[in-house]
Amino acid sequence: MGPPKIEKPADTGSTDCRDPSRGKQGERVVASQNPVTTILKTKLRPPVMVPGLVERPRLTHALQQNPQRPLTLVSAPAGYGKTTVVIQWLHASNTQPAWLQLDERQNDLRSFLNHFVSAIEMHIPVACVNTIALLQAAQMPPLGVLAETLSNDLDAIEEPFVLVLDDYHLVAEPAVHELLEDLLRYPPRSLHLVLITRHDPPLSLSALRARGWLTEIRQDALRFSQPEVRAVLQEMAGTTLSDTALAHLELEMEGWIVGLHLVGLLLRSHAEPEEFVLSLKGGSQQVQDYLLEEVISAQPAMIREHLLKISIVDQFCAALVEALTRVDGMTDAQMTGRDFLEEIRRSNLFVVPLDVQNEWYRFHHLFQNLLQGQLKRCHGNDEIAALHLRASEWYEVESLIEDSIDHALAIGDSQRAAEIVERHSRAMMNEDEWHVVEKWLARLPDAQVMNRPELLLARAWIHYYRLNVTAIPPILDQVDELMRKDPEISNLSGQVAFFRGFSELFKGDGVTSLKHINYALEHIPLTDHEFHAETEIIFGLAGQMQGELVRVTQTITGWLAAPSPLHPIRETHLLITLSFVSCIAGDPMGAAARLKRIRLVARANELEYPLAWCDYLDGIFHLQRGEVDLAIGFLKKALKRKHSQHARAAVDAIVALAIAYQLRGQTNQAEATQRTLVEFVNNLGPLFQPLADSCALRLAVMQGQSEAVQRWLGLPTPGVEVMLFWFEIPCVTRCRALIADGSAASLKTAQERLHEYAVANEAQHNTCQLIGMLCLQAVAYQKQGEQEHALNCAEKAARLAQPGGFVFPFVELGPPMAQLLIQLRSNKVGLELIDRLLSAFPHEQADSRRVDGIEQTAQVVAMPTSSLPQRTSKSINAPTDALTNRELETLELLSQRLYDKEIAKVMSISIWTVKSHVKHIYEKLHVNNRRQAVARAEELGLLAGK
Structure with a gap:
């Protein structure tokens, strides 16, 4: 089944560079409101504006000239001062930006988007909540869904803001480029995106340029002019050169600021600055290499050695410097890490401060x-490997695990990398960050994983969360073999027992499942709250399957009543388990009663996943009780959360919504929901295709589409599964279709299968599914002319349904079931539920005066289409209602990305009138937001010039 995945709320304390767990000075890491992964705070802050920079008003003016444009591109090779110019512009315009310093790790969509929204959250708290919810999903939604959700989240931000993505050239993942492409197709009105890159990104720049949506700063503009070169050298070296020397320097450096910086450093100590400048020849690359080597060689030996050693890390603080530069286990007493940082800052040696506390720095990339090149020339491979090992050890101590793995793999030490993952994977899994562990495992050689049971079990959990359960047994076999060879790793036996119990449950063997699960509960420590909570769900389901509902309920209630507060993961799992087993036992209202507390816990801890479960379960419970309008409301909410939900539950919710619409006679909505299901399942993969097919068949049965039913019956028969509380069971819907077909052979086959399913569900104490089996059996018997058997099944179903108030399994079957219920009532069967059931049928089906005519009008086992409100002639994709002239004018201004107050000013109307026009536009175009409205208007040719 793959029970709920619930995330722990993150700790947002700031940290120092020595210990990221302590809330002190350095702000090394941030666990943002988005709990998907840990983010370095230094990546989310712009570099500090250092004093003494030469002002470049021509560039800051160019950047400031069109702030309403959605994209600014600053593109030039390394060393042209791209980031500095952007910082100067932001400082001059008094703009506090959202900032993201990219690196190669953002080359997957989840990581990039996680960092993207975290950068925005640093600037605008509680932004992008819907996107964050999608990032918590076990399987990432389709790119289009992510892009639209992100765009809507950004469009909801009222105040304009700037988001800078620095070093965008390091992103090679096509999906990231596609995401930005989609975002810029209909840009959120509040967003001004700045890309700093060494080369042009693969975006539709020509289209953006043609629409006037792009500001560009390129290499030619970034080159320093002769007056700017003079100002740089004067500031750095206090040197004034002749026009001839300046012209020569400008020619050789091609306006390249890093080269000018190097010259300035060397001129500080040069006796003949003019002669030195005129001697520089050979082009910018050759001059660059010469100047860099000159600058390094001019440093004191200790500084030079420190520079070489710390070049292996991308960012550094005093403690990391000391870890890398110690000699024989001792830091050089003559220079602490902080002394070294002060020295290179004072010397202006191409260091970029990354925080206002001056804790973290990085080198300019070229430097x-x-x-690194000089390090390789001056030190042997063993010495360099020792440096990487020190870095790896330091990062691991500071809980910066990905950096630790990076440095281990940089020297080919896959054994150490595997040991790091082994030590930290369980903690990450317990924080529900299994997809991070998945990335770690993917970087390891398979041989390292196959001999480490901890890593094998981490891989098994990942398959479990991805619902790839068939991949788990071979992993368990390998773990068993390793445990036989090394008894000391028996502490993992609890996890193995969990997977064995899980497997047996879904074979329908509750006895064996419970045996394994009881062992797992004893051997998985409570500190492994994620693993323990998953085990407790299977404990509940297996116990219920064995008829131990009372014991299961009492045990779980006892756990919930523990004197110390439960971890939110465990508490929510336990409550959901009680809902599961109550529903299976035929008590949907008892199950629903648990959901209130789940919602309280989830909202208090900002947990999206259990809220999605609540919407789904509430919808199913109300539908089973015949409260269709309430069910549709909850199922629509579940549909909106489908990408944050357990995949099987999300699919089940969409099926239930389609069937609920059809029950209401809303065929258009039912079919639209079915199309949504098909699209959703296509993105999930083939595992869920039988459920989409089954939904289509079930709708065909309800709509009386006999030809479609016949076509579906020609397909292979679905397999039998443990039915639990699921609404849609393909093998059962196939029986619905066989009964609808009505031939003797089909009815016989349906009856045999239904009997088998009923016996299995009764043995598993699954009252919820048994009621449905009996209802179908009753109608099958009726069609075969076996009225007594039909009435017996209908009465048994009604008696089981009465305590929990089940209505839907009867009403779905339409007139044939109504006839049986009327007959039961006339036989004086004393069940209060029968009158309630009959009241839920359309009046003409439940009228006892028309009993003889019911069967004649019912050609299929369902409420026939003729008894339902008919489909209107207006389809979902029908032409829009005519927009008024003022609405068209408003739409045109929306397309120009104006705010409501700006539109009101242009149209000389109140902001409330604007909001009214926008509301009517949404209704007439059948859309939900501005982005969709503009896109729809373009499709219909409603915008001028489109």
Whole structure:
């Protein structure tokens, strides 16, 4: 089944560079409101504006000239001062930006988007909540869904803001480029995106340029002019050169600021600055190499050695410097890490401060590259490997695990990398960050994983969360083999027992399942709250399957009543388990009673996943009780959360919504929901295709589409599964179709299968599914002319349904079931539920004066289409209602990305009138937001010039 995945709320304390768990000075890491992963705070802050920079008003003016444009592109090779210019512009315009410093790790969509929204959250708290919910999903939604959700989240931000993505050239993942492409197709009105890159990104820049949506700053503009070169050298070295020397320097450096910086550093100590400048020849690359080497060689030996050693890391603080530069286990007493940082800051040695506390720094990329080259020339491979090992050890102590793995793999030490993952994977899994562990495992050689049971079990959990359960047994076999060879790793036996119990449950063997699960509960410590909570769900389901509902309920209630507060993961799992078993036992209202507390816990801890479960379960419970309008309301909410939900439950919710619409006679909505289901399942993969097919068949039965039913019956028969509380069971819907077909052979086959299913569900104490089996059996018997058997099944179903108030399994079957219920009532069967059941049928079906005519009008086992409100001639994709002239004018201004107050000013109307026009536009175009309205208007040719 794959029970709920519930995330722990993150700790948002700031940290120092020595210990990221302590809330002190350095702000090394941030666990943002988005709990998907840990983010380095230094990546989410712009570099500090250092004093003494030469002002470049021509560039800041160019950047500021069109702030309403959605995209600014600053593109030039390394060393042209791209980031500095952007910082100067933001400082000059008094703009506090959202900032993201990218690196190669953002080359997957989840990581990129997680960092993207975290950067915005640093600037605008509680932004992008819907996107964050999608990021918590076990399986990422389709790119289009992510892009639209993100765009809507951004469009909901009222105040304009700037988001800078620095070093965008490091992103090679096509999906990231596609995401930005989609975002910029209909840009959110509040967003001004700035891309800083060494080369043009693969975006439709020409289209953006043609629409006037792009500001560009390129290499030619970034080149320093002769007056700017003079100002730089004067600021850095206090040197004034002749026009001839300046012209020569400008020619050789091609306006390249890093080269000018190097010259300025060397001129500080040069006796003949003019002569030195005129001697520089050979083009910018050759001059660059020469100047960099000159700058490094001019440093004191200790500084030079420190520079080389710390070049292996991308960011550094005092403690990391000391870890890398210690000699024989001792830090050089003559220079602490902080002393070194002060020295290179004072010397202006191409260091970029990353925080206002001056804790974290990085080198300019070109300078770092040169230092790394010299390190290789000056030190042997063993010495360099020792440096990487020190870095790996330091990062691991500071809980910066990905950095630790990076440095282990940088020297080919896959064994250490595997040991790091082994030590930290369980903690990450317990924080529900299994997809991070998945990335770690993917970086390890398979041989390292196959001999480590901890890593094998981590892989098994990942398959479990992805519902790829068939991949788990071979992993367990390998773990068993390793445990036989090494008894000391028996502490993992609880996890193995969990997977064995899980497997047996879904074979329908509750006895064996419960045996394994009881063992797992004893051997999985409560500190592993994620694993323990998953085990407790299977404990509940297996116990219910064995008829131990009372014991299961009492046990779980006792756990919930523990004197110390429960971890939110465990508490929510336990409450959901009680809902599951109550529903299976035929008590949907008892199950629903648990949902209130789940919602309280989930909202208090900002947990999206259990809220999705609540919407689904509430919808199913109300539908089973015949409260269709309430069910539709909850199921529509579940549909909106489908990407945040357990995949099987999300699919089940969409099926239930389609069937609920059809029960209401809303065929258009039912079919639209079915199309949504098909699209959703196509993205999930083939595992869920039988459920989409089954929904289509079930709708065909309800709509009386006999030809469609016949076509579906020609397909292979679905397999039998443990039915639990699921609404849609393909093998059962196939029986619905066989009964609808009505031939003797079909009815016989349906009856045999239904008997088998009923016996299995009765043995498993699954009252919820048994009621449905009996209802179908009753109608099958009726069609075969076996009225007594039909009435017996109908009465048994009604007696089981009465305590929980089940209505839907009867009403779905339409006139044939109504006839049986009327007959039961005339036989004086004393069940209060029968009158309630009959009242839920359309009047003409439940009228006892028309008993003889019911069978004649019912050609299929369902409420026939003729008895339902008919489909209107207006389809979902029908032409829009005519927009008024003022609405068209408003729509045109929406397309120009104006705010409501700006539209009101242009049209000389109140902001409330604007909101009214916008509301009517949404209704007439059948859309939900501005982005969709503009896109729909373009499709219909409603915008001028489109």
